[in-house]
Amino acid sequence: MIAAFAVAPVVLVTLLIGLRGVAAMRTTSDFLVASRRVSPLLNSAAVSGEYLSAASFLGVAGLVVKDGVGSLWYPVGFTAGYIAMLTLVAAPMRRSGALTVPDFAEARLASPSLRRLAAVVVLVISGLYLVPQFRTAGLVLSVVGGTPYWVGVVLAGVAVSATLALGGMRAATYVQAFQFVFKLLLFIIPAIWLLLEVGPTVREQAVHPVEFTEFERDTSVVFRVGATLDVPPGAAEIAPDGTRTALPPGEWQVPAGRTVVFPEGSPAPELRGETAPGAAGWERPLLDLRHEGYPLLSTWAVLIATMLGTMGLPHVIMRFHTSPDGRAARRTAAFTVALLSVFYLFPGIYGALGRVLVPHLYLSGATDSAVVALPAQVDTGATGTLFTGLLTAGAFAAFLATSLGLVLVVSGAISHDLVPGGLRQLRVAVVVAAAVVVLLALPAARLDAGTLVTWGFTVAASTFCPLLVLGIWWPRLTATGAIAGVTNGLLGSSGAFLVSLLDPPVDGWLAVLLVQPAPWSVPLAFVTMVGVSLFGRPPPWSTAAMLRLHLHENRSSLIADRAAVARDLGHSSWSARRSSAVRRITRRLVR
Structure with missing residues (x-):
């Protein structure tokens, strides 16, 4: 409840x-950003x-x-x-x-x-x-x-x-x-x-912790997944009929779905491979x-x-x-x-x-x-x-x-x-x-x-x-x-x-x-x-791309257009000359 x-x-x-967002959903940009x-x-x-x-x-x-x-x-x-x-x-x-x-x-x-x-x-x-x-x-x-x-x-x-x-x-x-x-x-x-x-x-106990070694009250523990416990001497559980039953010392394989009720004062088992809280x-x-x-x-x-x-x-x-x-x-x-x-x-x-x-x-x-x-x-x-x-x-x-x-x-x-x-x-x-x-x-x-x-x-x-x-x-x-x-x-x-x-x-x-x-x-x-x-060579539009990332948006928009032209023109020599022109333009913009 x-x-x-x-x-x-x-x-x-x-x-x-x-x-509320349905009316504003028209494009991919609307959906993603x-x-x-x-x-x-x-x-x-x-x-x-x-x-x-x-x-x-x-x-x-x-x-x-x-x-x-x-x-x-x-x-x-x-x-x-x-x-x-x-x-x-x-x-x-x-x-x-x-x-x-x-x-x-x-x-x-x-x-x-x-x-x-x-x-x-x-x-x-x-x-x-x-x-x-x-x-x-x-x-x-x-x-x-x-x-x-x-x-x-x-x-x-x-x-x-x-x-x-x-x-x-x-x-x-x-x-x-x-x-x-x-x-x-x-x-x-x-x-x-x-x-x-x-x-x-x-x-006071929270500020000065001590190791968890025994249960201070009747405590129900639900094991939603299986666990391996090391049971110390003197540990016990409360059976469904309400009687206190001693647990055998040593390893205890607790199956998934099991609920164990430990009585007040019972020594606490240890979870295999883990250190007890407060240790x-x-x-x-x-x-x-x-x-x-x-x-x-x-x-x-x-x-x-x-x-x-x-x-x-x-x-x-x-x-x-x-x-x-x-x-x-x-x-x-x-x-x-x-x-x-x-x-x-x-x-x-x-x-x-x-x-x-x-x-x-x-x-x-x-x-x-x-x-x-x-x-x-x-x-x-x-x-x-x-x-x-x-x-x-x-x-x-x-x-x-x-x-x-x-x-x-x-x-x-x-x-x-x-x-x-x-x-x-x-x-x-x-x-x-x-x-x-x-x-x-x-x-x-x-x-x-x-x-x-x-x-x-x-x-x-x-x-x-x-x-x-x-x-x-x-x-x-x-x-x-x-x-x-x-x-x-x-x-x-x-x-x-x-x-x-x-x-x-x-x-x-x-x-x-x-x-x-x-x-x-x-x-x-x-x-x-x-x-x-x-060991490689950066793309010819690299300078323009970097400027676009670091300049104010008003300046970077023109740089982005020039960089896109250089990038789309591929690996030809004309593209290389074009990228030089882009760099000259960006230098003027920076000034």
Whole structure:
């Protein structure tokens, strides 16, 4: 019942706003970039709403519960990435006139092959980002409302596909801006209420954590996926008939779908391969990936992935193309930094309180639901139920806002970059993309949302970050160099993830660089692009293309026309003479 009252208004408002965008949907530009007429303030709210995904609203707090205070480096990287984007990417990308990242790649280097490769990268990044959104929607509804896992997954898919098919980017913009304000209020107000309600004892425990070793009250743990527990001597469970039954010490394979009620005072089992919340090092302000003992390397690895990955996220990049001009795009990025900074002050509160009040969630791998589980632990009456509903509504808004942008870029990659088509084909691609993600998310309940999203950031950092930075700031970049660099970055980062899933017998710093390859996959992509490009020759229109990216729009429009002529005339000697004329024109314009 809580889930129904919380989620239904969010879905209904999303669909109603989607209907508003129908009248303005006439062209591909309307569908993908809202005709480039979105103001900076509205756009920054929409970017923030789109960026604050399940990983931000629920995942960061869940990581703090499970892995400790060092997990707060994730939001530091998420927010700092926009500073790099503001400095290096926002305005030039808008001046490029492209609709998508693959569109920019071909416009800059005139390579259809690079465009298709970039479209494939968009699909990979979006898939890694979308699956955890739908997965967490199913998980949260199942925890709060007791519904089957698939209900939340399907509901998210239907709401997203219907909204985008009806209203495209314009509908997504208004939905995401509304949902940012909605999520911000529904994240801050419950956090303040929790701090006031828990009392000084819990606040003291949150600041001075101790290891979770026993249950402080009768606790029900739902294992939606199977788990391997190490049971200590003296552990017990409460049987269905209410009797206390001792558990045999040693390994315990808990099947999926099992609900175990642990009695008050029972020693807590340990999840195989994981450290209990509050254990030694939990309060250390550094990450320790896989508990390998290399916290500084782990922290830098995550920061590199999240900061540089933000610059390459295709759904964020597309947002800047909705701005009227480059100056508006830069202002959008600046406003976004401020809005995100406010939001990210609060995940640590939920994580620290979750370590005290719901540490048992780590046994079932459901720490992502700690945020929505907290109010019921503090107040079992109407007030607790109200705040549970509000947080559930905010969480579902987070899933929808991010999923809208991601499904939109997937449909653009398919119907604008891979198989060009019109408005109708874009709408069909939206529905098909949402259906495929639903099918991928249904068996993904056991996967960690934070891990998948970080992988998406790593792929973006290893592919689109070097492509955009060098494409915007280095005139000697060639199509061959760009293709080689993107390919190496994609294969290096994705290959490392696939190998880590096989759990190879490696440890120490090598294990850290395998589970988070950004420290080596990003430099690999940059070095490959630069090295291969130095052995080639940049296209003759490269200077004009660079000027178009960096000059004010009024000057760059003439340069763009001249560059297009030079590019279309190909490789003849006449084309070379023509490109010299273009360079003379651009020099006069600069003066």
